[in-house]
Amino acid sequence: MHKTFKCVLIKPSHYDDDGYVIQWYRSGIPSNSLASVYGLLSDCAELKVLGPDVDIDIDAYDECNTIIDIKGAIRKIRAAGMGFVGLVGVQSNQFPRALDIARQFRAADIPVVIGGFPPSGCISMLPELPPDLKAIVENACMACNDRGEAWCQKVNAEAMDDLIKNHGVHAQPLPDAVVEALRAANDKLLAAAVAKDPVTKKVHDSYMAYLATYKQWAKYSEAPYYEKILGKA
Numbered sequence: 001m002h003k004t005f006k007c008v009l010i011k012p013s014h015y016d017d018d019g020y021v022i023q024w025y026r027s028g029i030p031s032n033s034l035a036s037v038y039g040l041l042s043d044c045a046e047l048k049v050l051g052p053d054v055d056i057d058i059d060a061y062d063e064c065n066t067i068i069d070i071k072g073a074i075r076k077i078r079a080a081g082m083g084f085v086g087l088v089g090v091q092s093n094q095f096p097r098a099l100d101i102a103r104q105f106r107a108a109d110i111p112v113v114i115g116g117f118p119p120s121g122c123i124s125m126l127p128e129l130p131p132d133l134k135a136i137v138e139n140a141c142m143a144c145n146d147r148g149e150a151w152c153q154k155v156n157a158e159a160m161d162d163l164i165k166n167h168g169v170h171a172q173p174l175p176d177a178v179v180e181a182l183r184a185a186n187d188k189l190l191a192a193a194v195a196k197d198p199v200t201k202k203v204h205d206s207y208m209a210y211l212a213t214y215k216q217w218a219k220y221s222e223a224p225y226y227e228k229i230l231g232k233a
């Protein structure tokens, strides 16, 4: 079946001192960045980089001279079934506006990529991310963590139910000896990764310190919940 990957590229404008989006009837100069990213994606479309049965369809808007129809763009991406929004060539003064645009697409669960000076320039030039970018990374990590856990629990539970009811699968917890062997293999693998790479060691040590505190709490909270409350339900 033929599919379409919808790309919506937006070059954000910026706010004036009263919080209005600055827009002109016509732009004096078209944006280099928007034209370049459009060109790269057109090339991808021509080369069929997503496969012979996937068309890449691109809309490009410069907010400096266009009122962006965000709801319309969301509808188009949803109608295609897949796609993303690219906020293009975002300079520092346009960053707050870019985030406000991004938030509206993210609320509709549409992937957003930001390119330009604040994200790319800060990552390549500064020793560490400024607070606003750190907040974005933290937000994204929290969203992935929450969604990942909730999604896995729901989907795994449904999948196991299906396996047992419809596919004759008999479910049993792993035997203790297998769990112990897996733990030993896991410890060995982690020790090797930690010995090889200082960043892995940093993440590992930080996680293990957290885990030690978590275990203390879980002994009184999670363990009784699973063993005494959920187990009896």
Ligand code: B12
Binding pocket: 029, 030, 031, 032, 033, 036, 037, 064, 085, 086, 087, 088, 089, 090, 091, 092, 093, 113, 114, 115, 116, 117, 118, 120
């Ligand atoms: C040319 C230029 C201009 C031209 C733009 C002409 C035009 N037709 O677009 C003019 C003179 C108009 C201009 C104006 C301004 N500029 Co100017 N400009 C530049 C310059 C020299 C090159 C930008 C460029 O065209 N690069 C070529 C394009 C193709 O590359 P790119 O933008 O990096 O995009 C590529 C990648 O980053 C990536 N990418 C970008 N977006 C996205 C998005 C996605 C989703 C993805 C996947 C990839 C991606 O793909 C692109 C293709 O490879 C840069 C400095 C520099 N060397 O980058 C300063 C620079 C961007 N400008 C700057 C400034 C401050 C301004 C002004 C605000 C100046 C002013 N006070 O008025 C205005 C703002 C204009 C506006 N409305 O945006 C600063 C921005 C600093 C900051 N902290 O944000 C820079 C970095 C210069 C500097 N070092 O101070 N500028």
